[in-house]
Each structure stands twice: as structure tokens, then as C-alpha cells.
Amino acid sequence: MANLFVDGKYGDRGIILGNEAIARGALEAGIGYASMYPGTPASEIIIALDKNKKNIKNIYTEFSLNEHISLHGAIGASWSGIRSLCAMKNVGLNVASEPAHFLAYTGVKAGLVLAIGSDPGAPSSSNEQDDRWYSLHTYMPIIEPSNIQEAKDFTKKAFDISEQFSFGIILMAPSRLCHNAGILHFGDCSDRDLISGNFKRDPENYLNLFNLAVKNHKKYLERNELLKKYVYNSELNMIIDAQISSTKSSRIGFISSGVIYSHLIEALNFINADYYKILKLGITFPLSEELISKFLDNLDEVVIVEEAEGFLEFQIKKIAFEIGYHGKIHGKNVFKAYGELTIDDVIKGVAGFLGKAAPEYFTAAVNKSEILSDKIPQRMGTFCVGCPHRGTIYSILKASGYSNTDSKDRDVVIAGDIGCYTLGLLPPYNAMDWLTCMNSGLSIGQAISIADKSKKIIALVGDSTFYHSGIPVLMNAIQNNSNILYIILDNSWTAMTGHQKTPSTKTDIDGTPIPNSVNLKDLLKSLGVSYIKTVDPNSVKRFSVIIKEALKEKGLKVIIAKRECILQEERRKKIKNIKSKLENSSEIIYELQKERCVKCNECFVELACPAIQSAKENGTNNGKEYYFIDPVSCVKCGVCYEVCPNSAIRKVEFNLHPTVNTAIMR
Amino acid sequence: MKKFNIAITGLGGQGIITAGTILKNAVLDSVMQDVSGSERRGGAQREGYVEAFVKYIFYDSIAELQNPRKNMHSPMIASGDADVLISLEPLETLRAASYVNKNSVIIFNTNPHIPISVRMGKNKYPELDDILESLYGITDNVFYYDFNKLSLENFGSIISCNVISLGVLFAKTNIPVSKNVIENILLKGSKAKDNLKAFNIGLNL
């Protein structure tokens, strides 16, 4: 099958993910540079380009070490005359906020689009921040597509707007759009042969100091005013006129944008009220006073339907004040400012406001689920079967004596950080004491070690997070002689976002060695760390002894918990097996012997490997419960074999080739 | 405009999103059809809750297709608005029961996957009979099978549960898409032979 993402032409249609549609829009616009620090829900935007780069002429893709670098990269490309796309998750803009604040001063040369994946409801983030507020001071215009087609079309358009007004453009996509999959009508790509860079000096714009900065400040405010005129006429915004005249309903209007607009349209149809005046905003910053005023004309009341704190409401109320609008403006008095605004929330809000009833089956389902929800145990994610982080968390809890407790009083403080190991904060481990932003583990921990000398402190960090911005934090801890144990969970990949390489990755998944990979131990030594231990996190007994020892030492201690992410290891094995068909090696299985098991729960609850499961004797409901290892999901890491205090788990080794199977028992 | 909404739920690693994508590809034959529907992965790579929505839209006329009041579709399914719920885990069926109404069809896998809270003894996993009672309290159209067992017996792994459930979807519901279209999609994909076989197993349940 042809690869539509790369080769699609005008007239082609295909099913595509929202993130891929954004990437395709950028491709049609002729980008030559694409960068990101991976982050859910935005990751697939650059992944789509990166995995196809062999088939795309003149494209450079980069998984940068952090968002700050990544946005600077896109700026450098733009200044060289190459259209560039940078992507990140919502909190990424905090890291990239510095370049974002300079971009209006310097302006762009070739179009620059910053695609941001926001995460309302925070299913994969540590906060729900709405990055649109940044634009009140960065002056980066914001474009919000509502569906797959717009994700592609608006991205493409954004490059033109960027060049015309010399701003970097933000393309906002919440996870519901990033991970929506639907039909895309493709367009043609511009001629990729024409892409070539040429950096020209432009001191007037690129040098910002003293009065030069003031001058550029004035200039971008003027450009913003010009942009507002463009916004007034842009087809990215749309007014849908009311379909009823001279009734009370004809004097009510709705304003919305992005995915929430799609909820609004569906909600109005749902309650048979699809006749109101509607303003769809495709550009949500800057707003055009003229456009808002044109829409508000003839309306007594307007409802702004949006997620989070009410960025549109804030701007529109200001405009309404300036133009002397006397009607009522509703927004956050109807819709909540926290959590994801779901289709249900919009139906309820709109129906409630209009005094209309939602269909009976909707109300019945809402009521039913309230009754049912008590009965349904929560299901939280946990580490994959065989994940090396499970060994690390288990070892830390054993060494500190706090396994499986959410007690508030502990004298070992465990600092979490951003990455898969974050899941250690969930039951049964309850291992972490805070989780905020990248590299907050060591930096906050280091201060606690000064502020509260009675506590012992362990700070965790993954390899990708460490390289992101952890090195200065570590150097700060060294310089100030902090008393802290820093555990670097080095699994060689940015695993949570789909396994992008980190500087620690030594071999690519297909076996190709990566020549410029970093030797973490040497790096730590050169930074001045003298206490460094490396350990296999799956050797949990040894690991907890090492942690105990380290906690007794004063000063800064580093333990590298080194083992590759199990998913990558398994993939590697699969590729190898396909290559060498015949395995001459022996096969190991782990077996839980129920007659020896006393159900002490060391493996089932403390370690909590999901491959260890329970069932009832004879398959009946009243039968005795017993534990077993599900051979299908077990990846044979052997950790349960090590932790069972009752020798109930045995290791069986098969030799696949000789006809007799020899079982080596424990 | 005719609509047909399918909610697919289960756990990470069960192929929920793949099942959704297969169904979505079925609308490419006609310009009068559309599809929307987001995926949600519950934070973790494995063990977490995963759902995929497939919302089929069939326009009555070109005018309707071009009408901005009609041609925009939420990526989510509202409460009670799913025609079909497919769930590959019993507890998750219960959790997703809010999507269905009294005319909906529920297809689910009876093979449980015990969440951590139950392991820790903090909660009880509901008995299958209780789950069934709750589901029958909503609709009479409930179909359930041990997809894990069927997949293991036929393919030696549980990897085919998702495609088997798609077969059941075509056998037990009035999904307005021809099963040949799905067979053609499976034929073009990887592991075509196994997938077609799995689809057929489901069709004949």
C-alpha cells in the first residue's frame, strides 16, 4: 500500500491521526525542519515525519534534549529561510517560554509553527495548564482546528500567516484532537527540491538590547494590529447566522473554538436546537474587535463554550466593555474551569442554559452510571510486565521499610520525577512524595535535605529527564554539597512517549550501534560525583542492600539503575529471532507452585507483577483462591523468583533442541 | 443523516486502538460517509484503561455534508449514545456501560484482569453474574464470550481477541457497513490470514 502520509496528492483520502494530520499540513507547506522534545499527546506529530524521513526529500527531524533547545532549533531554521515545525506538550512551553517570549521581538523569516498538545483532564500530564494564556505576553498568534481536516488545512495556512506577519504561530491541539482518527482529504505538497537554507544577517531584528529591544517591542505591537485586520477577514473564523428570526432564541448566540466547538455543534443537534447564531473562532489570539462586535450585534446573550479558565471569555469581555455592549456574556458560570470539558458537559450546560431537555436515553445513562460507579473498582495503570522500574521501586521500598503504605510519616523522603517510573506513586507502591515538573525531584529534594536534617532523601530521575535539564540540577547539588541519594533509572529510551533515543541509547532497536552515545558514569565522574554505583534493578536483593548502604553515607550519592526498557528488549529479541529463525538456546519458564505458596503476597501485592494472577479453585466462585503465573504475559525477568520467601516459585529450564526436556528445579 | 456509534474499551495491549482503526477504514468508499472518534490511553503503556470511539456518519445529501451545522462531529460519544459497546474486559464493560442505552448491543470478553486495588484487598472484583445483571438492567442485547480462550486455542496467544470481537460485531448488530469491506481491510493488513480467520471465528459465534 502506498504511504499516503508521504505520497498523498490532491484528491486522495485516508484515515489519519490528528497528530499526523498536523504533520501532513506542515509537509504540504514545505517544511524542512521539524523538532520536538517528546511529550504526550503531541509526540506523533514529529514521529510521523521522523519515521518517514527516508522518503521525504530535504527534511531534517530532531528529538531535541528539551523544549528550549527544540524551539530555538526551529527559530534557527526559520532564520535560515527554512519553514520549521516545532511540537511539544502543554507543559513543554514552560521550558520553551524563553525563546517563545523573544520570537515576537526578532520575528521569523520562513514560517514557523509551534504545535502544542494540551491535555485537559491530565490523563498523561502533571497539570492541565491552558497554554493559550501565554500569548497575552508572547504575542504568538493561536490557531485552533476543530477536526482532522482542519488540523491539516489550518497548519498549512499557519505557515503563510507566520511569514506574512513575522510571528511564530501556535497551533493548539488538545489530546482529543491529537488522538482523534478520521478522514483526511489530502492536498498537494509544495516542491521539496526548492528547500534550501540561506542565513542572512538581520541585526535590526535579531539583536535585542536597550533601545533596540524597545523598538522591536513597538514593532511587534504594530504587527499585531495589522494581524487583527487580517483576522477579521480570515476564513478560519466563521459566523453561522441564526436560522430563526424575531424570536427570543434569535437573540442568543454561542462562541466556541477547537474540539469544544465540535462538542457544541453536536450538543445543539442532540437537543434539537441547531438554529442559534454561532461564532466559530479558528484564530483565538489575537481577536478582532470588529469581528466580535459584528457577532454581538443583535444579541442579548452570548454563551462562550470553552475548556479551562476562560481565555476567550477574558478577551471577549474586554472587547465588549470597549465597544459598550450591554448584553450578557456567559462562560465559566455555565461550564467548569477544571477537568476535561466532555461532550456530556457541553450537552448538559447548553441544555440547562436554554432550558431544553436532553433526550431521555441520555439522562437515563447519566443516572445509571452514577449508580454503577460505586461498584466499579478503579483501575490505574502500572508498570509493564517485566519493567525494570518495578525492581527499582520495590528495592527502594524494601530498603527504606515503607513498602505498600501510604503513611504520612516517613523518614525517608522519595522524590518522583517525570517519566514511566512516575507510576510508582500509585498503589500498591505509594512510593513518591511529590510529582510536579521536570527535574523537580532532585532540586526540591536538595532543599529539603538542608531544611529538614532529620530526613533521608532519595531522588529519582530517568535518563531522558536527566539529560533534559537534570545536569545543572545535579551540578548545583554537588556544588552545595547536598546530602542526598540520586537514583538515575537508565533504561536507554524516552520510553513513555514511544521510545525515542536518549543520549544513553547505545544500540538502535535494529542493532545498529549509536556512535556518539554518552557514557553516563564517565559523565557523572567528570561532573565531580565521587560516589557512583551501577546496579541491575532486577537484582532486587542486591539493589536494596546498595540503597541501604548509600543512605548511611553523607553527601551526594548516585546509583545508576541500568537495564533497558523491557518493551525494547522484547522487540529486539523478536527482530533477532526472525533473523536467526532457529534458537539453539534454552528456554526458561517461571512457575508458581500453588501447593508451596502460602499467599504471603510478597509477589502478588508487594512486587505486583501483573503476570502473577489469581484464580479460584475449580473455576467456581466459592473455590479457594490461588495464585499463578500467566505464561502468556510473563517475560521471564525472574524478579518474583528472587522475592518469594517460601521457595514457591521455581525456575524451569528447557533445552529446546535435544528431545528430552531437562527441568532444573530449585 | 444516519449515525452509528461504537465504543471499544479494554486495557492497554489488547489492540483496542487497532480495532478502532480497522473499523474507521471502512468509510473510505463513499464521500457521503464520515467518521470521527478519539482514542484514550490511560496514561500507562500497559494495564491502564484504553478506549476508542468509532462514530460513523452517513449524510443524506451533499447539502447536509456542506452544512456547518451538520458536518462537524465531536470525537467523543455522549452518555447513552453508543449503538454498540465492545469491551475486552468484564470490569471495563461495566465502566463503559454509561455509553449504552436500552437498544444498544453489548459485546464483551468474560476474561477478567484484576486491578491492583482488588489485589490489595481494598476492593472486590464483581462476579460475572453481578456484571451481567447490571448490563441486562440496561439492555437485553448482551453477548459475552471468553475471547482469550478462543484466541489462545486458535492462535496460541491472546493477540486476536480484538479481531474476533469485530466478527461478533458483524454477526450480532445491524452495523451499516458491509462485512466484505472489513475483510478487504484485513486482507491488506499484516497477518492477513490470521486476522481473517479470527474475524470468521467471531462471525460464527
Ligand code: SF4
Ligand atoms: S518472572 Fe515473575 S516477575 Fe518476571 S515477568 Fe514473570 S511473573 Fe513477572
Ligand code: SF4
Ligand atoms: S511470594 Fe511466594 S509464597 Fe508469597 S504469594 Fe508469592 S509465590 Fe506465594
